[in-house]
Amino acid sequence: MLTSVSVQTLQRLPVYLNLLKSECMQQAVYVSSKTIAESLGLHEIQVRKDLASVSSGGKPKVGFSKITLIRDLETYLGYNDSNDAILVGAGKLGKALLAYDGFKEYGLNIVAAFDNDESLAGQKEGNVPILSLSKMNDICDRMKIRIGIITVPSPAAQSICDQMVASGILAVWNFAPAHLDVPEHILVKNENMAASLAVLSRHLMDKFTD
Amino acid sequence: MLTSVSVQTLQRLPVYLNLLKSECMQQAVYVSSKTIAESLGLHEIQVRKDLASVSSGGKPKVGFSKITLIRDLETYLGYNDSNDAILVGAGKLGKALLAYDGFKEYGLNIVAAFDNDESLAGQKEGNVPILSLSKMNDICDRMKIRIGIITVPSPAAQSICDQMVASGILAVWNFAPAHLDVPEHILVKNENMAASLAVLSRHLMDKFTD
DNA sequence: TAGATTGTTAATCGATTAACAATC
DNA sequence: TAGATTGTTAATCGATTAACAATC
Incomplete structure (x- = not known):
């Protein structure tokens, strides 16, 4: 992971992050590519590939820990260092x-x-x-x-x-x-x-x- | 021409229009795809193909009449009927x-x-x-x-x-x-x-x- | 174990770029 | 005529989607 990412992927990342932080995901602890894809009307595989380039926290069967994924996205997007x-x-x-x-x-x-x-x-x-x-x-x-x-x-x-x-x-x-x-x-x-x-x-x- | 146009092409059209109307094109009567491409840092062929889907006013050797091209772009983009x-x-x-x-x-x-x-x-x-x-x-x-x-x-x-x-x-x-x-x-x-x-x-x- | 979901490698699809014939 | 630029058909490139092996 953390390979070079296309502009298209890069521009989708904030959308994922936004969804993860939004109300409708409030009580989720784990999220899967499928869940995210369905919420956003995207293809599951596209989401999975996008996330794989940013986080290595995905676990078969369970998906991603929401807080870990949020952290990884924020780090990749540079939201932490202003x-x-x-x-x-x-x-x-x-x-x-x-x-x-x-x-x-x-x-x-x-x-x-x-x-x-x-x-x-x-x-x-x-x-x-x-x-x-x-x-x-x-x-x-x-x-x-x-x-x-x-x-x-x-x-x-x-x-x-x-x-x-x-x-x-x-x-x-x-x-x-x-x-x-x-x-x-x-x-x-x-x-x-x-x-x-x-x-x-x-x-x-x-x-x-x- | 006037075939269905990709979103990418569609989003470049206003950029062309903008350039044509801008000061730096003020005294031009004819413009070629090459001129436009060079001004915007795009590929000549891409510009030509984009324009071909919107205007049939291009003439070999001379290019497009600027005012005709502006009119065709504005018509295609619906700038005339509000x-x-x-x-x-x-x-x-x-x-x-x-x-x-x-x-x-x-x-x-x-x-x-x-x-x-x-x-x-x-x-x-x-x-x-x-x-x-x-x-x-x-x-x-x-x-x-x-x-x-x-x-x-x-x-x-x-x-x-x-x-x-x-x-x-x-x-x-x-x-x-x-x-x-x-x-x-x-x-x-x-x-x-x-x-x-x-x-x-x-x-x-x-x-x-x- | 069985099943679901991951990450990766291969296939498809579409946009960009190249090649070229047509023409002013 | 020669040359430049057009429009179009073919080749390339990259992103998306599909297929599949790995694994919790």
Whole structure:
């Protein structure tokens, strides 16, 4: 186990973890791949293979100890050692993310936010200070920040991204509907709402042209 | 062309559209698959195949007329005829989505929001009225709403989803980190931030254990 | 022991990439 | 015409699913 995992598998892991922690699994002590698969509408074998790459706690006949599996998933996903991040763009969406206190459960810790608009500087949102953009480089450098969250309007996204990279950011979480060019070793993960909408929209269109 | 398209292709289409409309393509009259692929860091052949399933306007040697391709993409994605939607959960994230005026560009029109908290009823956010949850069924029915957006806390998500389905909703856009059970013909599209974070987090972990 | 569930190796399926003929 | 780019058919690659031996 603990071999390299595909992106597809990786993205399913938090879903398993979420289910295991949810109410409907509250009283379970052991869980099997089959149980999980049925709850999520996935294939049993897929779940088993996914779990095998993350945990070696599975026992024939009984399945996985729930708490052990939760621990293994959390360890693999890095939920225990927290990742410091900064956010740029303290508009509506940016503030909503700042105020969301669920991220710490995922090991994400937003330490500061930055905005072009100097009048926001000094404010706080969800306990996170909003600062002048000019301070970003210095703070990223001093705190060794590796994750940057982009919630600025599209036209500004590439420039902010460039500044992040120059400040030592290694992974960018991009909420702007814009493609970002980055050096090879930098990861960009787009939160692509337009893509989601495309899936919804076509589903409806297809439904009404059968 | 206009054959059935894979989800992967479908989710790339808005990215192409976005690029075509962006500043860096402003003065282009014709665009080729190669140009697009290079701008986005994709394979030329993949782009060509994607475009072929949506537009028949490609001409050997010249490529696609930019405005024709934009039109074809917008038509395929349903950006022209707008989709009415309702949103449930007028918390921070819900309000951020209500205030975001970019959705109309994608043909999404949020006509009303609902919340458990009666004290919010009567307020407006981004021109969208917030109403008592008890009115959801009636409004969905009268306006023939087919898209529901869920921005409530996880424990409430399944119940809200059930109410949406009972109100005639056919496609659910779920921002709660919870798995939703729905009848077969209903589509759920999860905006899975935990999955995105998993990708970011593992990228960083892998980087520092090489 | 019998049966259920695991982990692993093999088969299938679908998406991506390559090859190539068609054409402006 | 020559060359570039299209659309399509074939090959490759990787993820999912199936088959099966191992084991509690």
